Amino acid sequence: MTLKEHIKLIIKAEHWDPFHALGMHEVRTEGKKAITVRAFMPEADKAWVVDVSKNKSYEMEKTSKAGFFEKNFENRKDFFQYKLKVKTSDNRIAEFFDPYSFMPVLSDFDLHLIGEGSHYKKYEKLGSHVVEVNGIKGVHFAVWAPNAKRVSVVGDFNNWDGRRHQMRVLGTSGVWEIFIPGLDDGEVYKFEIKSKSGEIFLKADPYAFYFEVRPKSASVVYDINRYRWDDSEWLKMRSEKNWLESPVSVYEAHLGSWMRMPEEENRFLTYRELADKLIGYIKDMGYTHIELMPVTEHPLDASWGYQTIGYFAPTSRHGAPEDFMYFIDKCHQNNIGVILDWVPAHFPKDAHGPGYFDGTALYEHADPRKSEHKEWGTLIFNYGRNEVRNFLISSALFWLEKYHIDGLRVDAVASMIYLDYSKKEGEWVANVFGGRENLEAIDFLKRFNEIVHQHHPGILTIAEESTAWTGVSRPTYLGGLGFSLKWNMGWMHDVLEYFSKDPVYRKHHHSNLTFSLLYAFTENFMLVLSHDEVV
Known part of the structure; x- marks a missing residue:
C-alpha cells in the first residue's frame, strides 16, 4: 500500500x-x-x-x-x-x-494470554490506565474489537472527533491500543467504532473502572490503586476460616433504596454515608455478612443493578471507587464480610453497552435463539468464546482482588445452565448432544469457581439456582459446579406458603416446614428470604 x-x-x-x-x-x-x-x-x-x-x-x-x-x-x-x-x-x-511516536504498550505475551482466555488480570491491560511511557505521563487505552474497521478514542480532549485519535490493531489479536500523552485521571471518554459495513458506534469501555453518573454514559479514567487498606487482620482471618463450619447470617441490601435523604431531593446516600449508617445497623442486628445487590454500573435504576454495563466499576450513583473501598474497609474493620451480587448471566441492550460491540455479535451469540432472554429484554453471553470467558472471570477476580470482596453471589444460574430457560418451543437450540443443557456455560461456571477459590482462599461463591440440578455446591473434581453454597429456594417457597395461610389451617400444612429436610443435606444450602419475595 x-x-x-x-x-x-x-x-x-x-x-x-x-x-x-x-x-x-x-x-x-x-x-x-x-x-x-x-x-x-x-x-x-x-x-x-x-x-x-x-x-x-x-x-x-x-x-x-x-x-x-x-x-x-x-x-x-x-x-x-x-x-x-x-x-x-x-x-x-x-x-x-x-501519540503516534510511541511503541505498543501491550506485549506479545499479553496478547497470547488474552487470546487463549487465561489472562486473569486482563483488567490491568485493557481499558484505560494512567501510565508513564519513556518518562512521559499519559493514558493508555486498549479495547477488544476484532471485527471493527477502525477504532478511535473520543472525549472532551479531542472534541469527540473520531478522526483525531485513531488506534492501531495489534496483529491478529483483535486488540486495539493507543497511548495518549498528557491525559490524566478524570478524563471522560468512549470508543468510537466503525464496523466493516460502515456503521459507527459510540461504546463505553467494557473495562472502565468508573462511569459518569446516569443518564450520562461515558467512561472515566480512574486510578484505583491509591486507596490504603486497613483490613489485613480480616483478610488473614478469612483465608484461614472454613465458613461451612461457621455461623453465617447475611443481610441483603439494595444501597439505592435502603435509605435516602428526603430533605435533599430524596437523593441516594454516598458510600461513605452508608458506611456510617448501615454498618451500625448490621452489627446491632447480629449479622456476619452483608450482601449487596449489584453495585456494578448499570443504566437503569429500576433494574436494581441486575442489568450490568460496567463489570469493573462500582456505580457512580453513590460516589467514586475509593469511596466504595472505604465502605468495604469499614465493614471489615467491624468484622462484617461483604458479598457482592454478580451477574454473568446476561447484560442489557443499551447502545453504549457490550451488545453488538464492533458491529457483530461479539460478547453475545449471533443466533437470537442463543443470544437473548426475551422475558428480561437482555442478551446472553457467549460462554464458548475464550475472550468472553476471560472477561467474566477477570471481572470476578477484580472484585476479590481490588475491592477485597468476601464472596460472589451469582445471579440467575438456572438461566445459564439451561438453554430452554423461560423459552418456548422453537425459541432455543439444543446442544451438540441434543440436550437442553448449556455445556459452555456449565464449563464456564466450573472454571470460574476453580479459579476464584484458587486465587482467594476463604471467599464464598453462592449460586442462585432454583432447579433440581445436582451438585451445584459439590467440588468440580467430584462432578459438581464448584460453588460454596446454594440458595435453598424450595425451602423459601414452602415456608412463605405456610405462613401465608390463615393460622387456623396451618396445622394441616406442616409438611411445608418439614419437606425440605428430605433434601437438606444434598447441597450446602443457604436458607434465604430475598428481594425477589418482597416485590
Missing part, C-alpha cells in the same frame, strides 16, 4: 494502523537517509515540530486541506524526541507529545 493510500484511509478515519504513516519515520530523499514527521490534525491551521532537546520549532507543510501535515528533516538521520505544536482557526495554541 502506498503512502497516499495510507493517508487517504487516515483522513477517512478507516485505518487499522495509522502508525504506518503518522509519527516519525525514516525515509529516503534522493537516495539519502532522512527523517520525516507526519501528523493528522483536522483542527489545526498551522503546525510545527518541536525538537525537545533543542527547544526549537520547525513549521510543517500542510499537504492536505483535511488537516494532514508533514515535515522532512533532510539532514537528520537519527530519531529524536519531539512535540507537536498547533495553531487553530480561532488562534488557540497547543503543544503536546505526539
Whole structure:
C-alpha cells in the first residue's frame, strides 16, 4: 500500500494502523537517509515540530486541506524526541507529545494470554490506565474489537472527533491500543467504532473502572490503586476460616433504596454515608455478612443493578471507587464480610453497552435463539468464546482482588445452565448432544469457581439456582459446579406458603416446614428470604 493510500484511509478515519504513516519515520530523499514527521490534525491551521532537546520549532507543510501535515528533516538521520505544536482557526495554541511516536504498550505475551482466555488480570491491560511511557505521563487505552474497521478514542480532549485519535490493531489479536500523552485521571471518554459495513458506534469501555453518573454514559479514567487498606487482620482471618463450619447470617441490601435523604431531593446516600449508617445497623442486628445487590454500573435504576454495563466499576450513583473501598474497609474493620451480587448471566441492550460491540455479535451469540432472554429484554453471553470467558472471570477476580470482596453471589444460574430457560418451543437450540443443557456455560461456571477459590482462599461463591440440578455446591473434581453454597429456594417457597395461610389451617400444612429436610443435606444450602419475595 502506498503512502497516499495510507493517508487517504487516515483522513477517512478507516485505518487499522495509522502508525504506518503518522509519527516519525525514516525515509529516503534522493537516495539519502532522512527523517520525516507526519501528523493528522483536522483542527489545526498551522503546525510545527518541536525538537525537545533543542527547544526549537520547525513549521510543517500542510499537504492536505483535511488537516494532514508533514515535515522532512533532510539532514537528520537519527530519531529524536519531539512535540507537536498547533495553531487553530480561532488562534488557540497547543503543544503536546505526539501519540503516534510511541511503541505498543501491550506485549506479545499479553496478547497470547488474552487470546487463549487465561489472562486473569486482563483488567490491568485493557481499558484505560494512567501510565508513564519513556518518562512521559499519559493514558493508555486498549479495547477488544476484532471485527471493527477502525477504532478511535473520543472525549472532551479531542472534541469527540473520531478522526483525531485513531488506534492501531495489534496483529491478529483483535486488540486495539493507543497511548495518549498528557491525559490524566478524570478524563471522560468512549470508543468510537466503525464496523466493516460502515456503521459507527459510540461504546463505553467494557473495562472502565468508573462511569459518569446516569443518564450520562461515558467512561472515566480512574486510578484505583491509591486507596490504603486497613483490613489485613480480616483478610488473614478469612483465608484461614472454613465458613461451612461457621455461623453465617447475611443481610441483603439494595444501597439505592435502603435509605435516602428526603430533605435533599430524596437523593441516594454516598458510600461513605452508608458506611456510617448501615454498618451500625448490621452489627446491632447480629449479622456476619452483608450482601449487596449489584453495585456494578448499570443504566437503569429500576433494574436494581441486575442489568450490568460496567463489570469493573462500582456505580457512580453513590460516589467514586475509593469511596466504595472505604465502605468495604469499614465493614471489615467491624468484622462484617461483604458479598457482592454478580451477574454473568446476561447484560442489557443499551447502545453504549457490550451488545453488538464492533458491529457483530461479539460478547453475545449471533443466533437470537442463543443470544437473548426475551422475558428480561437482555442478551446472553457467549460462554464458548475464550475472550468472553476471560472477561467474566477477570471481572470476578477484580472484585476479590481490588475491592477485597468476601464472596460472589451469582445471579440467575438456572438461566445459564439451561438453554430452554423461560423459552418456548422453537425459541432455543439444543446442544451438540441434543440436550437442553448449556455445556459452555456449565464449563464456564466450573472454571470460574476453580479459579476464584484458587486465587482467594476463604471467599464464598453462592449460586442462585432454583432447579433440581445436582451438585451445584459439590467440588468440580467430584462432578459438581464448584460453588460454596446454594440458595435453598424450595425451602423459601414452602415456608412463605405456610405462613401465608390463615393460622387456623396451618396445622394441616406442616409438611411445608418439614419437606425440605428430605433434601437438606444434598447441597450446602443457604436458607434465604430475598428481594425477589418482597416485590
